[in-house]
Every structure is written in C-alpha cells, then in structure tokens.
Amino acid sequence: MITLEVLIVGIVQGVGFRPFVYKSAINNNINGFVKNTNKGVYILAQGSKENIESFLDSFNNPPQAAQIESINTKTIMSHTLYKNFQIEKSDNKDTKTADIAPDIAMCDDCKEELFDKQNKRYLYPFTSCTNCGGRYSIIKELPYDRDNTAMDIFAMCDDCKEEYNDINNRRFHSQINCCKKCGPRLIFTEIFDYNNLDSSLNIESINPLQNAINAINNGHIIALKGLGGYTLVCDATNNKAIKNLRARKKRPTKPFAIMCKDISMAKLLAKISKQEEELLLSPQAPIVLCDINKSHNIPLHLIAPNLNKLGIILPYTPIHHLLCSQIQVPLIFTSANISGEPIIKDFKNIYKKLQHVCDYALTYNRDIINPIDDSLVRAINNQMQILRRARGFNNTINTLNKEQNFIALGAEQKNTFCININNKTMLSPHLGDLYNIESLNNAKETIRLFTKQYNANINEFIADMHPLYSNKKLVTENSNLHTIQHHFAHLLSNIAENKINKKTLGIIFDGTGYGLDGNIWGGEFLLYDPKQPLKFRRIAFFENFYLLGGEKAIKDIRRLGLEGLFLAFGNQVFQIQHKLIDSLKDEFGENAIDIFYKQHKSGKMPRCNSIGRLFDMVAILCNAVDKQSYEGECGMILESLAETSNITHGYSFKINNQTISIKEILLEIIKDIHNKESINDIAKKFHITLVNIINEISKLYANEYECIAISGGCFQNKLLTNLIQQTNKNIYINKKIPCNDGGISVGQAYYMNLKNKMNL
Incomplete structure (x- = not known):
C-alpha cells in the first residue's frame, strides 16, 4: 500500500x-x-x-x-x-497561489439541454456545469467555492443539490449549479427614471427574453448583460438601427463586431479558415478578425467602414444562444461604455451613462464582481495571435523567472498590468485606455482584486518612463518605482514570451512611445544582447518630423499630411496644389499654410518618428481618408486597400548613418497621386517599402544578431507582418501576449525580474 x-x-x-x-x-x-x-x-x-x-x-x-x-x-x-x-472542504490555510479560472463558453452538453423541451433547464438562461460558465467574472476570493462567488445568494434547490452530490452527474460539485427554481432570473426593462429602478428590478418581468427579441426586431438598441459586462446589441441588417447606434454613441466609423448565431451564419459573412473556425468555437469564444466575404447581405459600409476585415463572435452564454436562435439575423455586438471608459457591469451605470444610447436593457439579478471585455484574436500562419487578452484566457503566464513581488503598471493605452506575487506571474485582463478617472479607478480596483486574492502587500513597481503616464498615480506611498523605455519593453515582451536567449534585432513600430531623448519614438531598430540584458542599442530609426500643434496633429491628421508636404517640398510647398491645403485654408484662413510652415521651421514643435503617425500621414496625402475618428483607423484602411493590389515593388528610400529618410518616399507617393495611380497600389507600395527598409537594416547589421523579434501596435497589421515573415527567416512575433501596448506590462515585468536576478 x-x-x-x-x-x-x-x-x-x-x-x-x-x-x-x-x-x-x-x-x-x-x-x-x-x-x-x-x-x-x-x-x-x-x-x-x-x-x-x-x-x-x-x-x-x-x-x-x-x-x-x-x-x-x-x-x-x-x-x-x-x-x-x-x-473534502476547501483548505484556506496556506499562502494563496492557486490560479483564478477564466470564464468559459457554454459547452455543447448544456446547449443541448437548453433546447431540449423535456429537460428541466429548457430555455433557462443560466444553464451551466463544471465545464462552462462564469469563473473570473463572479469570484470574490479564492478558493473557488460557491460562498466565494456571486452565486452565494442563490441556495440550491433539492434537485440541484442531488446533481451536485451525484458522482455520475457532470454537475457533480459544480459551484454555480442552479435551475429555474433556485437560480438567477432575467429582467427586461426600459431605460427609465432611475428613482424607480430598485422596485422595478425586483418585480418579475413577464417574458423578458421575448420582449428583448421584439425590441431588436423593431429596430431598437438594447443593453445586454453578459458574463463580464454589458454589451450594446441591435439588428446588424437594420441600417437605421446601426446609424442610430453610431450617432448616439458618437462612434462615426470605428468598426463593430458581429455576433452570428452559429458557424454557418459566420461563413456567409466572412471567409472562415479552419484555424479561425476552431478559434470561434473554442471555450475562450473570442472575437475573431476574419476576411469579409463580398457576397453578404449586411450593410458593411455601416458596420466596418472602408475595411475588409470583420470581427465575428459566436454566442458564448445561454442568453446569447437564446437570443440568436430566435432572431435569426446577425447582431451588432459592442461593449456598453462611454468611449475610452471601462465596460459597464451594473444597471445603475447603464442608466447614468447610456440612457440616451440604448432603449431597453436585458439584465439579470446576479452581480458581475469583476468586469471583463471580450477577447480579440486573429489567425496568422495557422497560429492564434491575441490582440486583446481578456475573457476566456487565464491570467497566469509562464514566461518569467519569478523571484520578488512587484507590479508592472503597463502603458497608458490598452492598459494591462503584470503582477509578480508568491512566485506566480499574472497578466491582468485588458483594462483599456487610462485617459479618465473611471478607467484609472477600474485599473486600481483590478490591482486590488489580485493583491487581495493573494494577500500581498507590494511596494515595488515598474512603469513606463513617460513622465505624464497616469498609472504612476497607482503607486503607493513609500514604494520604490522603477522605469523602463517604452519600446524596450515592447521588445522584452517578445523575448519573454518566446524565451529568446540570443542576440536579437528588435523591430518596434508603433504610434507613440516616450524616447530617451524626450522625443516621440515609434520607428525603432534595437539590438539586444542577453549578456547585457538591461540595455539596448538603438542602431537605426526613422527620421523625425514635427507634430504641428502638438497633440492636435494626432487628432487632426491634416496637420501630419501638411508636415509631409513640408518635408517633401520645403518652401516650394506654396506652389503646389493639394486637397488638404485647401481644407486647412477653408478652416483657418488664407494664411494658414504660412503659419503652419513657420511652426515647422521654428523647430519648437514636438518631434516624432512614429510609424503609426507615418501611416496617418500617407493615408491623408493619398486621399484614403479625410479624417481619423479612432486610433489606428488610417493603418487599417491602408492595409485593406493594399490587400487588393498586385504591386510587388516599393518606393525609394535613403539611410543616412542611422537615420531612415522619409522625404524620398513622400515625393514618390505624391508623384503617384499626381499621376492618378490607384490608391490601392500606393498603399501596397508603402507596405512593401517598410519591409524593404527592414530587410536593408537587417543586412547592414547581419553580423550583430542571431534572430529578429518584432513588436508594437503597427504589427497588428496582418499584411505587414506576413510580408516581413515571407522575406525573413528566424523571426519571432508576439502570439499569446499582445504586440500592442497590452503587452508592455509583460516586458516591464521581464525587465524587473532580470534586474532582481542581477541584484540591481
């Protein structure tokens, strides 16, 4: 024995x-x-x-x-x-190191029961078992027992207790087991006077699901409470409903995701590869970016304006399955929040913030403890690449050496934090941009969740070196704060994920990052040597250009286009004609170009070499856009245009010492515009030019590295990434860690671990 x-x-x-x-x-x-x-x-x-x-x-x-x-x-x-x-009963004595399980999409067995008229859970919108349902979103603290979840207020009925204690039942010891007799219930309500909210939510709603279906069929917008928060939902075939949603949410062109009732409907709207189908049907049930199928029956010009990609998601809760099975059309499916703020988890804030956006709400009487967005992924070369890591994906990452407790605070945009605690490294879910107090408080509360779960008192932090990033306000008093350069953190996120231990050429293209010289970087070639792991060497970079009017140039990209004309033509700019010159004169007067040129010549404007801003500049110059309404729009439009072109050559460029000149590129783009070249071909040439520049730098420094690692938000561009992979071998990309700023905290944490390992 x-x-x-x-x-x-x-x-x-x-x-x-x-x-x-x-x-x-x-x-x-x-x-x-x-x-x-x-x-x-x-x-x-x-x-x-x-x-x-x-x-x-x-x-x-x-x-x-x-x-x-x-x-x-x-x-x-x-x-x-x-x-x-x-x-046996759970043991709560040891230091907490157990993982918090992620939320899991509804399993096939539960789905079968949901639509079985003979089953006691027929059409019950909270059907679940040990293989599916809420986990992260409903947990209060570890260990994962019913008393520690939002289900603690729902006592199991005798039938559910019998299932819970039956070894042969798949609900054996299911902590969220419930049914119509004893579990949560749906509520359908108008967005009404908040003073009557409590009493109205405590009365039985008559046919709440059917009321929601009727509302959607009649062109209304509803706020739908899901696993991790509310989403805004309407009929994706109803032009008026989509226009109303865009107008009310002040979201003129940013694409919406689509929820399809099943994989067959998804294949009518998009070209679904085998890998993409597996991702859509996986327990994580993320939004998957797919190529649009041109033979569709939905208004794509309203859903994903000027793009050839569509974000598709399948139902992942019983409520979603019930809605989609009866509506029979795809649904607009987008987070319920004010732009830039966290996803809303309670009806109180739906009323306060979105009462003029949605008409009705389909909600329920179980709390969401920890709000969490839907994840966003794509398939690239038969691999999954996570662009937004959130619902469905576990927090623990196995890429770092674990020694000291600390928190890596991440970036300002697409924020995540990484926490090293009790010999465990965890990446938070996507928290969004930290531009307002609501988002900052959400980050603070999520940090509190993790530190409380693991009984940790942390006084070591690492952050981006940008002096104005708001997440530094989360650092507690009497704590030690370390900093790291933004693009180095991007590179280290790739090195950490792929466990690279050799000399590496890092290629980091993004929109904004505070450079060592105080300028805005974003077109960087960095050499990394694991023998000196806390340093990098900046061997090449794109030339600086000015942001005319500072941050105004990021929002009004006509200023970037004008700066491109100044770089290309100098004082000869006053003799040329261009649509954006006329536009600026119309708005600011006949002397506008002279005033902007003086700003350019003064040398006092912020300097930038960002590839993200260069995409903006090219897009406005070649008339691909009139303005940009959301982050990355120009890059996404240029990618969509380029994918339809058969051009195989790029533009001329020069490398002067370490600096990559953009003047020659801009001159040839403007020449192509003058010669009425296809915008699609111009966009493809620009992509190829970036790849040719990468190849040239790679050759110049071939003896100083053994592999290439790419990272930064610009590599969310699938075409650009594919072109680089086709012309370079031994190249690493971020896959499970986002290549955008959502992965910055992992790079920061890796740096901190290296620092601790070296006792510095």
Whole structure:
C-alpha cells in the first residue's frame, strides 16, 4: 500500500477538477481525499503501486477547461488507512497561489439541454456545469467555492443539490449549479427614471427574453448583460438601427463586431479558415478578425467602414444562444461604455451613462464582481495571435523567472498590468485606455482584486518612463518605482514570451512611445544582447518630423499630411496644389499654410518618428481618408486597400548613418497621386517599402544578431507582418501576449525580474 501526496497547480479550480479526480480515484481503487487549497488542488492518494500509476496517468486527460502547470508528488508514511475517497472542504490555510479560472463558453452538453423541451433547464438562461460558465467574472476570493462567488445568494434547490452530490452527474460539485427554481432570473426593462429602478428590478418581468427579441426586431438598441459586462446589441441588417447606434454613441466609423448565431451564419459573412473556425468555437469564444466575404447581405459600409476585415463572435452564454436562435439575423455586438471608459457591469451605470444610447436593457439579478471585455484574436500562419487578452484566457503566464513581488503598471493605452506575487506571474485582463478617472479607478480596483486574492502587500513597481503616464498615480506611498523605455519593453515582451536567449534585432513600430531623448519614438531598430540584458542599442530609426500643434496633429491628421508636404517640398510647398491645403485654408484662413510652415521651421514643435503617425500621414496625402475618428483607423484602411493590389515593388528610400529618410518616399507617393495611380497600389507600395527598409537594416547589421523579434501596435497589421515573415527567416512575433501596448506590462515585468536576478 502506497500513500502519495499530490499537489496540482494551474487552472484547476472551478473547472470540474475535483469531481474529475474523484471519479478517477474510484475507477482506480484509490482511497483518500481531494480538496481545493490556496496553492491548487491537493490529493492524498492511497493504493497499490499499479493503481497509483494508473491514477496519475489519468491526469494526462484532464477536464477540457483545466490547464495543468505542474504536478508535484511525494510518497509519505501514513498511519491512517482510508476506507474510501472523498471530496473534502476547501483548505484556506496556506499562502494563496492557486490560479483564478477564466470564464468559459457554454459547452455543447448544456446547449443541448437548453433546447431540449423535456429537460428541466429548457430555455433557462443560466444553464451551466463544471465545464462552462462564469469563473473570473463572479469570484470574490479564492478558493473557488460557491460562498466565494456571486452565486452565494442563490441556495440550491433539492434537485440541484442531488446533481451536485451525484458522482455520475457532470454537475457533480459544480459551484454555480442552479435551475429555474433556485437560480438567477432575467429582467427586461426600459431605460427609465432611475428613482424607480430598485422596485422595478425586483418585480418579475413577464417574458423578458421575448420582449428583448421584439425590441431588436423593431429596430431598437438594447443593453445586454453578459458574463463580464454589458454589451450594446441591435439588428446588424437594420441600417437605421446601426446609424442610430453610431450617432448616439458618437462612434462615426470605428468598426463593430458581429455576433452570428452559429458557424454557418459566420461563413456567409466572412471567409472562415479552419484555424479561425476552431478559434470561434473554442471555450475562450473570442472575437475573431476574419476576411469579409463580398457576397453578404449586411450593410458593411455601416458596420466596418472602408475595411475588409470583420470581427465575428459566436454566442458564448445561454442568453446569447437564446437570443440568436430566435432572431435569426446577425447582431451588432459592442461593449456598453462611454468611449475610452471601462465596460459597464451594473444597471445603475447603464442608466447614468447610456440612457440616451440604448432603449431597453436585458439584465439579470446576479452581480458581475469583476468586469471583463471580450477577447480579440486573429489567425496568422495557422497560429492564434491575441490582440486583446481578456475573457476566456487565464491570467497566469509562464514566461518569467519569478523571484520578488512587484507590479508592472503597463502603458497608458490598452492598459494591462503584470503582477509578480508568491512566485506566480499574472497578466491582468485588458483594462483599456487610462485617459479618465473611471478607467484609472477600474485599473486600481483590478490591482486590488489580485493583491487581495493573494494577500500581498507590494511596494515595488515598474512603469513606463513617460513622465505624464497616469498609472504612476497607482503607486503607493513609500514604494520604490522603477522605469523602463517604452519600446524596450515592447521588445522584452517578445523575448519573454518566446524565451529568446540570443542576440536579437528588435523591430518596434508603433504610434507613440516616450524616447530617451524626450522625443516621440515609434520607428525603432534595437539590438539586444542577453549578456547585457538591461540595455539596448538603438542602431537605426526613422527620421523625425514635427507634430504641428502638438497633440492636435494626432487628432487632426491634416496637420501630419501638411508636415509631409513640408518635408517633401520645403518652401516650394506654396506652389503646389493639394486637397488638404485647401481644407486647412477653408478652416483657418488664407494664411494658414504660412503659419503652419513657420511652426515647422521654428523647430519648437514636438518631434516624432512614429510609424503609426507615418501611416496617418500617407493615408491623408493619398486621399484614403479625410479624417481619423479612432486610433489606428488610417493603418487599417491602408492595409485593406493594399490587400487588393498586385504591386510587388516599393518606393525609394535613403539611410543616412542611422537615420531612415522619409522625404524620398513622400515625393514618390505624391508623384503617384499626381499621376492618378490607384490608391490601392500606393498603399501596397508603402507596405512593401517598410519591409524593404527592414530587410536593408537587417543586412547592414547581419553580423550583430542571431534572430529578429518584432513588436508594437503597427504589427497588428496582418499584411505587414506576413510580408516581413515571407522575406525573413528566424523571426519571432508576439502570439499569446499582445504586440500592442497590452503587452508592455509583460516586458516591464521581464525587465524587473532580470534586474532582481542581477541584484540591481
């Protein structure tokens, strides 16, 4: 008789792991017990050598939602002979290191029950089991037990208790088990006088689901409460409804995601590859960026203006399945929030902030404890690349050496933080841009969630070196604050994820990052040597240009276009004709160009070499856009245009010492415009030019690196990334860590770990 202690670490709480262990123990004649602890799942197993080995082998096929990080075993002497195997009450004594499980899309078994008229959960919108449902969004604290979730106020009925205690039932020890008798309920309501809110939400709604369906069919906009927050939903085939949503939300051109009822509907709207289909149907159920199918029946000019990509998501909760099964048309599916603010998790704020945007709400009487957005991914070369890491993906990342407790605060845009705690490294969900107090408070609350869960008192922080980033306000008093350059953090995020331990050429293209010289960087070639891991060498960069009027140039890209004309023509600019010159004169008067040129010549405007801003400049010069209404719009439009071109050559360029001149590129673009070249071909030439520049720099420094790592928001551009991969071997990209600023915190954390390792 052998007695074995087993500690299993990873995503093993809230995913049916203890019931799985129990069944395996019974099948293999193992006695003892299993329980959740603050470290993971603890098992004491007693049996013959053969049975113990068979029992351990069963962990090679864990529940679908489980992710085992490590299995630690220890043979012990025991004076107790166990007569059976039991699931014991959770242990809350040890230092907390267990993972918080992510929210999981509705499984096929629950979906089958949802539409089975003979099943007691027929059409019940909160059907779930150990394989699916809310986890991160409803947890208050570890370990993952019902009392520690938003389900604590719902006492299980006798039928549900019977399922909970039945080893042969897939709801065996499901902490969120419920049914129509004992669980949450739907509520449909108008966006009405908030003074009557409490009483109205506490009365039974009559046919709430059917009322919501009728509202959508009649062209209304509803706020729909999902797993991690509210979304705004309307009929994606109804032009008037979409126009109303854009007008009310003040979102003139930013694309909307589409929820399709099933994969067949999705394939009517987009070209779905095998990899993309797997992503759409996965337990993570993210939004997947797909190529548009031209033979569609929805108003794409209203849904994704000027783009050839469509964000598609499939139903991932029972509520979504119930809505989509009866409406039979795709739905606009977008986060319910004020632009730039976090997703809304409660009806109170729907009323306060979006009462003029949505007409009705379909909500329910279970709290969302931790708001979380939908994740956004794409398939590239048969691999998943995460662009927004949020719902469905676990927080723990296994890319770093874990030593000291600290928090990496991330960037100002697409913020995430990375927390090193109790020998565990975790990446927060996407938190959005930190430009307002609501977003900053949301980041603060999410940090509090993690520090509270793991009983941590942290006084070491690392942040971007930008002096005005607001997340530095989250640093507690009497704490140590370290800083790192923005683009170096981008590079280290790639190095950390791909475990690169050799000399690397880092190519970092993005929109904005504070440089060592105080200028705005964003077109960088950096050399990294693992023997000197806290340093980088800036070997090449695009030439600086001015932001005429400072930050106004980022919002009014005509100023960037005008700066491009100044760079290309100098004082000869007054002899040329261009649409944007006329536009600026119309708005600012006949002397506008002279005033802007004096700003340019003064040398007092902020300087920038960002590829993101260069995309903006090219887009406005070649008349691809009139203005930009959301971050990255110009780059996305140029990518869409370029993908339809068969051009295979780029523009001329010069490299003077370390500086890549853009004058020659701009002159040839303007020449093509004058010669009435296709905008699609101009866009493709510009992409190819960037790749040719990368190849040239790569050749010049070929003896100083062994591999290439690319990162930064501009590499969300799939065409640009593909072109680089086609012409370069041994190149690494971010996949599980976002290449945009959502991955900055991982690079910061890696830097901090290196620093701690070197005792600096």
